[in-house]
Amino acid sequence: MLNRLTAVLFALTVSICVSGVMAESAHVTKPRIIISTDIGGTDPDDNQSIIHLMMYSDCFDIEGLVSSPSFGDGSVNELLREIDVYEKGFPVLKKYYAGLMTPDDLRKLSKQGRKGLAPYEGFGSSTEGSEWIVKCARKESDRPLYVLVWGTLEDVAQALHDAPDIKDRIRVYFIGGPNKKWGVNSYTYIAKNFPDLWMIENNATYRGLISNGKNDDGYYDKHIAGAGHMGTDFKNYYDGRVKMGDTPSLLYMMNGDPNDPTGESWGGSFERISESPYTIFDRDTNERDSVAPYSVVEYRFTGPKVSDDNIGKEFFTFRIDRQDWPGVYIGNGNYAVRYSPKQPAKLSYETFSDIEELNGHKGELTVTTIWPGGKTPDGITLGNNWFTDRQDPNLFEGPWQGSVTVRKFRKEVLDNWSERWSRLK
Numbered sequence: 001m002l003n004r005l006t007a008v009l010f011a012l013t014v015s016i017c018v019s020g021v022m023a024e025s026a027h028v029t030k031p032r033i034i035i036s037t038d039i040g041g042t043d044p045d046d047n048q049s050i051i052h053l054m055m056y057s058d059c060f061d062i063e064g065l066v067s068s069p070s071f072g073d074g075s076v077n078e079l080l081r082e083i084d085v086y087e088k089g090f091p092v093l094k095k096y097y098a099g100l101m102t103p104d105d106l107r108k109l110s111k112q113g114r115k116g117l118a119p120y121e122g123f124g125s126s127t128e129g130s131e132w133i134v135k136c137a138r139k140e141s142d143r144p145l146y147v148l149v150w151g152t153l154e155d156v157a158q159a160l161h162d163a164p165d166i167k168d169r170i171r172v173y174f175i176g177g178p179n180k181k182w183g184v185n186s187y188t189y190i191a192k193n194f195p196d197l198w199m200i201e202n203n204a205t206y207r208g209l210i211s212n213g214k215n216d217d218g219y220y221d222k223h224i225a226g227a228g229h230m231g232t233d234f235k236n237y238y239d240g241r242v243k244m245g246d247t248p249s250l251l252y253m254m255n256g257d258p259n260d261p262t263g264e265s266w267g268g269s270f271e272r273i274s275e276s277p278y279t280i281f282d283r284d285t286n287e288r289d290s291v292a293p294y295s296v297v298e299y300r301f302t303g304p305k306v307s308d309d310n311i312g313k314e315f316f317t318f319r320i321d322r323q324d325w326p327g328v329y330i331g332n333g334n335y336a337v338r339y340s341p342k343q344p345a346k347l348s349y350e351t352f353s354d355i356e357e358l359n360g361h362k363g364e365l366t367v368t369t370i371w372p373g374g375k376t377p378d379g380i381t382l383g384n385n386w387f388t389d390r391q392d393p394n395l396f397e398g399p400w401q402g403s404v405t406v407r408k409f410r411k412e413v414l415d416n417w418s419e420r421w422s423r424l425k
Contacts, residue, residue, distance in 0.1 A: 184338045
């Protein structure tokens with residue numbers, strides 16, 4: 001835990017960072033962070049968030065940038081390309097924000113993590129990225145290491161598997177929702193094996209920063225257009241519309257007390273949960289069967305008993321919400337697939353396999369509106385430091401639970417950022 005002096009110094013850092021120029025000689029405490037990002041994959045909002053991070057790099061002790069692409073062509077090269085863009089604006093920005101990290105320093109911290117999703121067991125082989133997380137976590141420091149996860153939890157799960165001793169040295173802020181859906185196996189591994197991990201599981205709150213589609217406020221044209229190479233690059237992602245669904249993890253560190261997830265911050269306010277809902281169905285379901293959004297759902301089917309050498313191998317495809325998921329053998333004639341619904345919905349599914357017993361299963365599933373909902377028979381008991389989206393109905397925006405706790409600060413956040421963009425014009 002941070003001692004009282006460290007906490008005071010951290011608060012001083014925050015106030016300087018978000019209000020104006022940080023003096024180069026200021027002796028203040030910054031939060032230690034590692035970013036795990038799927039930049040260059042299927043969703044370009046990570047590019048927007050990386051640009052934001054680099055422009056505010058004076059606010060953090062950045063110890064790593066890990067490329068963890070679950071899908072697509074993402075790699076560490078996309079991180080390096082964005083750093084090259086930042087380098088072109090850096091000489092101007094550093095005149096005003098002396099504590100900004102240099103492009104060369106950021107390049108040295110860029111590491112390649114896992115490409116693709118973890119198997120059913122939730123981990124695979126170590127990567128440069130997972131090893132870097134372990135190395136940074138084991139540094140002697142009176143400050144915790146915050147791991148801000150913008151994609152799936154693959155490299156975090158691998159790091160914890162390889163080095164369980166780091167569990168009490170890291171704090172994880174996870175942008176979940178769709179990322180939890182894709183990385184359901186790595187999430188399940190962490191929740192089951194490290195329930196005492198300090199975790200903010202942000203499944204919907206982050207949506208408060210995303211502009212409202214056609215009702216975008218024109219922020220790009222007002223504040224970013226004409227801001228040099230970085231401004232031009234920003235236009236490449238969502239035509240400049242501010243999405244940045246991962247940026248609330250940074251905002252949480254910039255404004256508020258990161259030791260207290262239940263307090264207010266630019267990056268949201270959260271509440272403790274004691275159970276991660278987990279539902280195992282050993283039958284086909286119908287619309288009367290319901291689960292909470294963002295929960296873990298596992299379907300199990302009985303088929304031919306084969307040798308244990310086949311455990312973990314794919315034997316059927318589970319198609320739900322127009323997407324395919326691998327169903328694997330788990331032993332003793334049992335086969336399974338996991339899924340995590342990304343939002344309230346009515347879903348239908350079907351299975352496909354060359355094995356008769358596994359082919360042609362069909363059913364429906366109702367995803368309710370409140371996470372985590374009631375207790376589930378197979379729920380994962382969590383420790384005292386697992387936090388997630390607030391359930392107060394007044395904090396919803398449409399189906400997005402807790403979103404208001406970020407939305408209320410959106411204008412303040414963007415107004416603060418506009419000052420930095422103006423330096424590049």
